[in-house]
Amino acid sequence: MKLKKLAALAVAGAMLASPVMAELVFPSLSYRTGPYAANGTPVADGFADYMTLLNERDGGIGGVMTKVVECETGYSTEKGVECYESTKGLGALIYEPLSTGITYQLIPKATADDIPILTTGYGRTSAANGNVFSHVFNFPANYWTGASVAVNYLLSENGGSLEGKKIALVYHNSAYGKEPIRTLQALAEKHGFSLTLLPVDHPGQEQKSQWLQIRRERPDYVLMWGWGVMNQVAIQEAANIHFPMDHFIGIWWSGSENDVIPAGMAADGYKALTFHAVGTDFPVFADIQKYVVDAGLAAGDGSNVGTVLYNRGMYGAMLAAEAVKVAQRMNGVADITAGMMRDGLENLVISDETMEPIGFKGFAPNFTVSCQNHGGPGLGAVQQWHADSKTWEMVTDFIEPDMSVIQPLIDEDSAAYAAENNIAPQCN
Amino acid sequence: MFYREAGDYKTTYAEDSQTFPLKLDRYAYYTLLAVAFLVVPFVINDYWASAVLIPFLIWSIASLGLNILTGYCGQVSLGTGGFMAVGAYAAYKLMTSFPDLNIMIIVLLSGAITAAVGVLFGLPSLRIKGFYLAVATLAAQFFLVWLFNKFEWFYNYSASGQISAPTREMFGYEVTGPSASAPAKYMFCLVLVLGLAWVARNLTRGRIGRSWMAIRDMDIAAEIIGVNPLKTKLTAFAVSSFFIGVAGALFFAVYLGAVEVGEAFGIQKSFLVLFMIIIGGLGSILGSFIGAAFLVLLPVLLKNIMAGALGWPIDLAAHIELVIIGFLIMLTLVLEPHGVAQLWRVAKQKLRLWPFPH
Numbered sequence: 001m002k003l004k005k006l007a008a009l010a011v012a013g014a015m016l017a018s019p020v021m022a023e024l025v026f027p028s029l030s031y032r033t034g035p036y037a038a039n040g041t042p043v044a045d046g047f048a049d050y051m052t053l054l055n056e057r058d059g060g061i062g063g064v065m066t067k068v069v070e071c072e073t074g075y076s077t078e079k080g081v082e083c084y085e086s087t088k089g090l091g092a093l094i095y096e097p098l099s100t101g102i103t104y105q106l107i108p109k110a111t112a113d114d115i116p117i118l119t120t121g122y123g124r125t126s127a128a129n130g131n132v133f134s135h136v137f138n139f140p141a142n143y144w145t146g147a148s149v150a151v152n153y154l155l156s157e158n159g160g161s162l163e164g165k166k167i168a169l170v171y172h173n174s175a176y177g178k179e180p181i182r183t184l185q186a187l188a189e190k191h192g193f194s195l196t197l198l199p200v201d202h203p204g205q206e207q208k209s210q211w212l213q214i215r216r217e218r219p220d221y222v223l224m225w226g227w228g229v230m231n232q233v234a235i236q237e238a239a240n241i242h243f244p245m246d247h248f249i250g251i252w253w254s255g256s257e258n259d260v261i262p263a264g265m266a267a268d269g270y271k272a273l274t275f276h277a278v279g280t281d282f283p284v285f286a287d288i289q290k291y292v293v294d295a296g297l298a299a300g301d302g303s304n305v306g307t308v309l310y311n312r313g314m315y316g317a318m319l320a321a322e323a324v325k326v327a328q329r330m331n332g333v334a335d336i337t338a339g340m341m342r343d344g345l346e347n348l349v350i351s352d353e354t355m356e357p358i359g360f361k362g363f364a365p366n367f368t369v370s371c372q373n374h375g376g377p378g379l380g381a382v383q384q385w386h387a388d389s390k391t392w393e394m395v396t397d398f399i400e401p402d403m404s405v406i407q408p409l410i411d412e413d414s415a416a417y418a419a420e421n422n423i424a425p426q427c428n
Numbered sequence: 429m430f431y432r433e434a435g436d437y438k439t440t441y442a443e444d445s446q447t448f449p450l451k452l453d454r455y456a457y458y459t460l461l462a463v464a465f466l467v468v469p470f471v472i473n474d475y476w477a478s479a480v481l482i483p484f485l486i487w488s489i490a491s492l493g494l495n496i497l498t499g500y501c502g503q504v505s506l507g508t509g510g511f512m513a514v515g516a517y518a519a520y521k522l523m524t525s526f527p528d529l530n531i532m533i534i535v536l537l538s539g540a541i542t543a544a545v546g547v548l549f550g551l552p553s554l555r556i557k558g559f560y561l562a563v564a565t566l567a568a569q570f571f572l573v574w575l576f577n578k579f580e581w582f583y584n585y586s587a588s589g590q591i592s593a594p595t596r597e598m599f600g601y602e603v604t605g606p607s608a609s610a611p612a613k614y615m616f617c618l619v620l621v622l623g624l625a626w627v628a629r630n631l632t633r634g635r636i637g638r639s640w641m642a643i644r645d646m647d648i649a650a651e652i653i654g655v656n657p658l659k660t661k662l663t664a665f666a667v668s669s670f671f672i673g674v675a676g677a678l679f680f681a682v683y684l685g686a687v688e689v690g691e692a693f694g695i696q697k698s699f700l701v702l703f704m705i706i707i708g709g710l711g712s713i714l715g716s717f718i719g720a721a722f723l724v725l726l727p728v729l730l731k732n733i734m735a736g737a738l739g740w741p742i743d744l745a746a747h748i749e750l751v752i753i754g755f756l757i758m759l760t761l762v763l764e765p766h767g768v769a770q771l772w773r774v775a776k777q778k779l780r781l782w783p784f785p786h
Contacts, residue, residue, distance in 0.1 A: 032743035041743075072735070072742040077691060081684060082479035082728065089475065104590045104686045108606030124588065173577060175588035175688050182587045199577070202690050413587055420524075420594060 022335050023067040024060065024324060026051060026317070027087035029097045032300075034074040035203035036228030038258040039309055041300060043098055044070065046313025048299035049292050053284075054321060056291040061324045062334040075228070077101045084109065093324070093341045094118055096316050100176035103136075108421070111135040116342040118323075120316045121146070121252055121275055125179055126413035128375025130346065131425045133414065137345050137374045139319075140367050141275040143225070144409060145378025146251050147180035148401035149273060150223055151187045153249070153382050156399075162193040168214055170207075170234055171225040173199035180225055180251070186405050204230025211237040224250040231259035239266030245385075246271060252380070255392070256308040260385045268387035271395070273380045276315050276364035278392040280306035284314075284359030308383075308392060311363075318360060323348050346371055365398050371427035375410075378403070431779040447629060464618060469611040477610035478683070480728055485617040486678045487720040491704040492628050492713065493671025498702070499710035500632055501664035502644030503553050507565035509697035510572030511669050513689050514542045515676025517582050520591040523604075523681070524584060531596040531603055531681070535620065538677035539670040545572075546669020553661050557647075569698055576689040592686035604681045613682050620678065624671055629713050631667065640664050641711070672701075707760055709769025718768045722760075727753060 030044030031037055051066040060066055069090055071083035080102035084095065095110060095117045097103050103123035110117050111134060118137045119127070125144045127136035141149075155162060169184060171177030181197065188195040196219060198210040204226060211234075214222060222243065226234055231254045238248050246269040250259070255272020285306060293302045304310040327336045327344025336344070348369045355361050367376040379398040386393060417423070436451050438444040448454040472481065490508060497503050518538035522529060549568040553561050576582045583591045595605025602608040603616040631637050639660045642650035651657055680687050687693070700723060708719025727749055734745035764771045778785070 030742070033746040037743075070742050072731075072746045074746065077684060077687070078483070085475040085478040089473075100588070101590075101688060101691055104588070104592065104688075105684060108592070108685060112606040126587070173690055175590045178589045179587060202694065409587075416586075420592075 022064055023091070024064050024093055024336070025087075025091045026066060026068050026320060027083070027090070027092045027095060028068050028070045029073050029080055029083050029087075029095065029099070029102060030070050031073050031075045031098070033072060034076075034228075035205075036075040038232075039228050039253070039256060040075065040098065042256070042258070042304040042307050042309035043313035043316075045298070045300040045302075045304050046310040046315075047096070047317045048313075049288055049297075049305070049310075050314045050317035050321070052292050052297050052299070053288055056295065056297065057287055061321055062328045064334045066321075073097070073099065073102065075099055075101075077105050081105055088113060088115060091338075093336070093338050094320050094345075096120070096320070098122070100124070100179065101174060104175055107133065107136055113338075114342070115338040116345050118316065118320060118345065120312070120319065122176065125375075126410045126417065128373065128410050129414035130369075130371050130374035131414070131427045132418045132423055133374060134426045135342055137369065139348075139369055139374065139376030140350075140364060141252075141378045141380055142375055143176075143179040143251070144183040144406045145375075145401035145403075146273055146275075146380055147183040147223075148187060148403075148406055149378070149380035149399045150249050150251075151184070151191065152399050152402060153396060154221055155191065162191045165193040165221070166196065166217065166219040167193050168196040168198055168217070168219040168222045169225065170198045170200060170210060170214075170222060172204060172227055172230055173201045176227065176253075177225040180223075182409060183406060184223075186409065187402070190402075190405060200226070200230055200234070203228060205233055207233050207237050211241055211243075214238075214243065215241045220247065222248045224248070224254045226250065226254045226259075231256075232262045235260055235263045235267050235270060238270075239263050245269035249273065249382070252312075255383060255385075257390070257392075258307075258309070260387070261390065265387045267385055270385045271382055272385075272392075274308065274383050274392075274394070275380050275398075276311060277362065278308055278311065278383055278394060282359055282361070282363055284363075287359060288314075315364060318358065319348070319350070322350065322354055322358075345369060346374070378406070431776075431782070433780075445633075461622075465615075469615055472610050472614055474610050477614050480725060481614055482617055482683050484720055484724045485614075485621045486675050486683055487701070487704065487724050488621055488717050489624055489678070490672050490675035490701050491708065491716040491720050492624060493668045493675065494701045495705045495708075495710065495712070495716045496628060496632070496640070496671065497664050497668035499705055499712065499715070500637060500644060501640040501661065501668075503550075503661060503664060504558065504562040505565040505668070506562050506695070506698045506702065507549060507568035507572070508672055508701040509693040509695060510569040511542050511546055511672040512676030512679060512697060513572050513576055513693035514545045514669075515539060515673030516680035516687060516693065517576050517591065517689070518542065518673065519677035519681050520584075520593065521582070523594055523596060527594070531598055531616075534596070535674055535677045535681070539674040542673020542676065543666040543670040546665045546672070547662050550662055550665030550669075553665065554658060566695075566698075569695055573689050573693060588688070590686050590688050591680070593681040596681075604685070606685065608682075617678055617682060620674060624674065625713060625717075628671070632713070636660075636663060644711075703757065705767075707757060707767055709767025712767065712769035714772065715767050715769030718772075722756075722768065723753075726756070 028044055028047050031040035048068045051068045055065050069087050073079045073083055100122050103119050106117055116135045121141050123138050125142040127133040127138050184195055200207050224234055250272040252273045260267040260270055292298050323344040326347050327340040328334055331340050351366045365379045378401045381394050381398045382396045383392045384395045431452050448457055494508055497505050515538045518541040519534055522534045552564045583589050593604045595602055601612040603612050639655045642655050643660050704719030704723050707722050709715025730749045734740045735742045
């Protein structure tokens with residue numbers, strides 16, 4: 001019986017491993033099932049649709065067609081590993097796993113296999129130090145800059161001082177949720193606010209005790225690092241205890257339509273960070289509508305176009321596509337390898353000149369990647385939810401993080417990683 | 429016609445009580461070993477190792493461990509995930525504290541540490557049984573996961589609470605870390621599986637195993653005939669936890685390379701292993717392997733068929749996969765409540781008589 005199974009597996013494996021010629025392969029480790037599907041689906045749709053758009057409108061990138069290979073992870077690290085192993089042989093150029101846990105798995109593996117990882121706004125923060133993490137890129141923003149942006153926003157709301165204020169952090173009790181703690185502790189010391197930590201265990205449906213504690217301690221502000229069903233529950237619980245919504249700020253992963261709509265009018269005024277613009281007010285969306293959705297080629301049912309997470313998936317695809325263009329120019333070949341892709345990412349420049357022709361002008365801040373800095377500037381803006389019109393509105397400009405606090409933390413954490421794994425600095 | 433004892437003469441006691449009394453079984457076993465040791469390492473690639481064979485081998489060790497406790501000694505445990513976490517974190521602390529220690533010794537020491545923790549959480553089994561014991565071990569599961577999340581010492585104060593395995597070698601081949609080759613990782617796990625399965629088989633058919641089974645079948649009667657329940661139950665907890673700790677250490681160090689406790693060793697892992705032994709067969713070594721294959725290999729196979737070969741949308745494939753696995757579990761339990769191993773036993777019995785069943 002076992003032999004039969006193995007034989008069948010071999011057949012299936014052989015079918016998977018058939019060679020692909022002259023295609024730019026972008027594996028998409030997505031999750032359209034499980035407790036995080038509500039958030040995973042729009043991101044995967046955005047990523048796939050933008051790649052489809054490139055094929056339909058431009059005939060691929062530099063004349064080579066793109067191909068998205070989707071693999072369902074269910075946000076589980078074990079399935080993530082299986083997906084990585086099953087797709088890396090197909091000529092994968094880059095991984096965007098959309099999971100901090102899977103990112104941690106892939107950092108050493110992908111570095112050994114010479115395949116770059118791009119984690120836009122998630123993953124391991126200290127990977128911003130390109131000197132140590134040669135194959136990991138986390139531009140344009142990461143959790144530590146996010147935490148700092150949130151605190152800077154609160155500073156500006158409070159006339160420049162948070163002395164004596166109480167801030168609570170409600171976080172997913174995993175690598176993802178724990179990331180900002182160190183930065184927030186450093187910032188609490190610097191600005192004199194007190195920080196209360198409230199972990200929520202996976203998957204986050206049960207948060208009664210955390211919100212009871214918030215009701216008892218009455219913090220001035222609540223920050224949230226949540227994902228999936230945890231976001232919806234937290235916003236509902238906050239509404240239940242009548243916590244003022246405009247004092248409740250989520251990270252960019254806790255600020256999508258799926259998170260606030262279930263709470264209805266009670267979610268009005270909820271704030272979240274973002275590192276790119278919201279809405280469909282950009283020329284690229286007209287193209288998406290024309291070439292992808294109307295042509296019936298949309299991933300999923302096409303209902304997610306223009307939502308926060310769809311835009312983020314699209315943004316991630318755009319950054320990867322631009323890096324491909326850089327790599328093609330650098331090497332003079334159209335069909336690039338993963339190693340060339342890495343160099344392309346490291347020399348990526350996102351400016352008005354790159355954004356305008358592809359219809360992204362004003363979608364996100366400009367930045368430059370270098371060998372030392374894989375993290376970008378870390379700018380973030382605050383958006384607010386309007387429950388009556390069901391729209392997000394940007395209420396601030398892009399805010400700078402406090403790098404004087406973050407940079408030493410990045411250097412310390414990456415130095416520890418380099419020492420643990422005997423990594424020599426790659427930049428000279 | 430060929431599958432029978434006739435003509436296979438046993439002239440010593442050792443021959444008479446061997447694990448595979450039938451020649452055909454014996455040859456099949458030797459062939460399997462030869463293929464596993466001499467063929468697979470040369471053809472294995474990263475995908476086969478990381479997605480199929482290594483998880484199968486590691487889950488086999490875990491289900492062997494739980495089968496000793498639940499299948500042979502009758503003590504229901506829902507703490508498997510927590511005990512695997514103990515093995516993983518013990519391996520991590522040992523690897524980072526003693527960089528020169530051989531990885532094989534680290535894995536075995538992690539098992540030993542888990543055995544000690546297992547005995548500690550096994551103490552309530554002396555007073556409580558059945559469902560109540562299940563709840564007590566459930567408490568162990570949640571306590572251990574909380575412990576490894578709460579105290580930063582366990583993950584060396586890293587910012588994210590993730591632990592990641594540094595590179596370690598065995599006979600000059602890397603078996604942990606990112607650049608470890610597929611054959612090296614596979615062979616390392618295979619040797620441990622073979623060794624532990626051999627230990628389990630010989631423990632369960634010897635004096636200790638018989639006393640476990642006596643306690644399982646009726647603890648009062650066992651006590652009356654002179655089986656010491658304290659010693660018996662605690663040895664079962666110790667041996668079982670040792671196996672599970674080794675599985676946890678391998679799961680972390682060899683298979684995943686980086687884990688966080690809540691995600692990798694949550695309550696769902698405890699249930700997964702429990703389902704493995706129930707489907708495979710309680711109180712059966714073969715059943716442990718069959719159960720692990722059922723719940724580890726079958727999902728991968730179904731996924732490759734549906735999403736890979738048939739080209740279905742991946743979310744649909746993922747949902748159908750759950751439906752099929754669930755249906756097969758129910759079907760197995762309805763048709764053969766004693767697990768697939770019992771099905772195999774019945775088939776063997778029938779084969780011996782074939783083609784003259786009367």
